[in-house]
Amino acid sequence: MKSRISIIWLLFVISIFLGCAKSISIHNGNYYISSNTGNDNNSGMTSDSPWQSLIKLSEKEFLPGDSILFAKGSTYEGGFIIRSSGILEKPIVIANYGSGPDPVFSNSSSSILNGNVIQVHGKFISVEGLHFKDCSNTNSSNDKEILSVGAIYAVTGADNLTVKDCEFTNCPIGIYINSQYCLITNNYIHDCNRFLSEPDWGPIGIVIGNSYNEVSYNTCRNYVKVGGNYGADGGFLEFDDRYFGNKVHTVKVHHNISIENQGFAEIESKVTGDSLNFYYNLSDDYQQFIFYWGGNNSKVENNTVIRTRPSNNGAVNTVFAMKNGDFSLRNNIFVVGNGIQVLNTAPYDMGNYEKVVHEHNLYFCNDESTTDPCGKPLNMGEMITDPGFLSWSLCDYHLNFDSPAVDAGTNLGYTLDLENKTVPQNKLPDIGAYEKGNR
Numbered sequence: 001m002k003s004r005i006s007i008i009w010l011l012f013v014i015s016i017f018l019g020c021a022k023s024i025s026i027h028n029g030n031y032y033i034s035s036n037t038g039n040d041n042n043s044g045m046t047s048d049s050p051w052q053s054l055i056k057l058s059e060k061e062f063l064p065g066d067s068i069l070f071a072k073g074s075t076y077e078g079g080f081i082i083r084s085s086g087i088l089e090k091p092i093v094i095a096n097y098g099s100g101p102d103p104v105f106s107n108s109s110s111s112i113l114n115g116n117v118i119q120v121h122g123k124f125i126s127v128e129g130l131h132f133k134d135c136s137n138t139n140s141s142n143d144k145e146i147l148s149v150g151a152i153y154a155v156t157g158a159d160n161l162t163v164k165d166c167e168f169t170n171c172p173i174g175i176y177i178n179s180q181y182c183l184i185t186n187n188y189i190h191d192c193n194r195f196l197s198e199p200d201w202g203p204i205g206i207v208i209g210n211s212y213n214e215v216s217y218n219t220c221r222n223y224v225k226v227g228g229n230y231g232a233d234g235g236f237l238e239f240d241d242r243y244f245g246n247k248v249h250t251v252k253v254h255h256n257i258s259i260e261n262q263g264f265a266e267i268e269s270k271v272t273g274d275s276l277n278f279y280y281n282l283s284d285d286y287q288q289f290i291f292y293w294g295g296n297n298s299k300v301e302n303n304t305v306i307r308t309r310p311s312n313n314g315a316v317n318t319v320f321a322m323k324n325g326d327f328s329l330r331n332n333i334f335v336v337g338n339g340i341q342v343l344n345t346a347p348y349d350m351g352n353y354e355k356v357v358h359e360h361n362l363y364f365c366n367d368e369s370t371t372d373p374c375g376k377p378l379n380m381g382e383m384i385t386d387p388g389f390l391s392w393s394l395c396d397y398h399l400n401f402d403s404p405a406v407d408a409g410t411n412l413g414y415t416l417d418l419e420n421k422t423v424p425q426n427k428l429p430d431i432g433a434y435e436k437g438n439r
Helices: 002-025 055-059
Strands: 030-033 067-071 075-077 080-082 092-097 104-106 118-120 125-128 131-133 152-154 162-164 167-169 173-177 183-185 188-192 204-208 214-216 219-223 235-239 251-254 257-259 265-267 276-279 282-284 290-292 298-301 304-307 320-322 327-330 333-336 357-359 362-365 389-391 396-399
Touching (some): 118 125, 204 219
Parallel strands (some): 067 092, 080 118, 092 125, 152 173, 173 204, 188 219, 204 235, 251 276, 257 282, 265 290, 276 298, 290 320, 304 333, 327 357, 333 362
Antiparallel strands (some): 389 396
16 A cells, blocks of 8 residues: 555656646746857856857747847847747747847848848747847849848748837838738837938838738838939838738828928838728828828828928929828828928829818918918818917927817727827817817
8 A cells, every 4th residue: 555655656746847847848038148248158048147149049949938138238230030939928028138228239231131130030029128220221123122121020920029119220121020910119210311222212110011010109200311213212111012922901000200201101002902091190201191102991090290391302292192092081180381282292193182081181381382281172170270289490299279170170989199198188089199188
């Protein structure tokens, strides 16, 4: 009997040990990298024993819940591939640790991973709190090769990528998304005045090449290259699905700020998808708000659009291109100058505006170059009047209490304005991206 009990006890102990071993094998690990204090012969498993370079990262298989942490104040040149995948509850996180400025990454050679710093192949990856700077453009004239550049590049199938709280400085493409269900949020993309590919392609903050993605709460500033075949080119966003077998549709672009870029967004002409929707954005740019060369059945709502800067490109002096015509514009403020009319781009062949549904928009020309800034007969709830901003001289586009845009919108179901103020503050939402407080 004793012998039998001993055997049972032994089996119990073994089962406990195997259970512990299994839990250890899926333990969420932290991996540390420091260009300043690391060594690639270290374990990389503690902040006191970090790796030094990016080499280990392309070799290592990471588990769901693992974190890859770069020391603040460190710098890295080149790129790496993440092939491992997380899961919904436990993404693989690429972030920072320590104190000081965010770690800085650059890939100055398009011959190394096409100029990518992080090339994402796995699913459920989150990139947080990193700074990408002075990354590569390309000498290629092949559009498919041009659209392989990007500081962060997600290949087709690398779904559920999150990029948040990162900075991109002087990167001809900041983020390129060929995957689905990705979130690009709260990033600062700024100051690129170089060609992506000379002489046609200016710099682009974010490129979207697939469906079910979201671009929100980002700020993009000064993405423009003057010169080249178009006079000037560049901008915050581009949608393009020509080369990698994907289809762009169902993309939400909201709560973004775009200042002094050549344009806010451009949808390439081959894009046929629906629901490329833009709401609660601020655009104060040199050229278009949105070029819908492609796309169908999309909404543009509660944006504040300032098109008073010279375009840098005399051939394109407009707010929209809407080639397919099946669009709705509601609750927007459009301020124009230089003779621009929002829904009339003659003599340019920019779209069929007779089909555009436009309601509850406010139009204004700030330099008296036109008395009709809309360009079409006004529809329900629309007006031509000064929007009553807090300060034109300071480019403060919040609304005064007596602004005609206050309580003048129609309820479209949104709950937060550009600054996360509750919508509506009164019975009806305000027109534009900023909701005024209770009167």
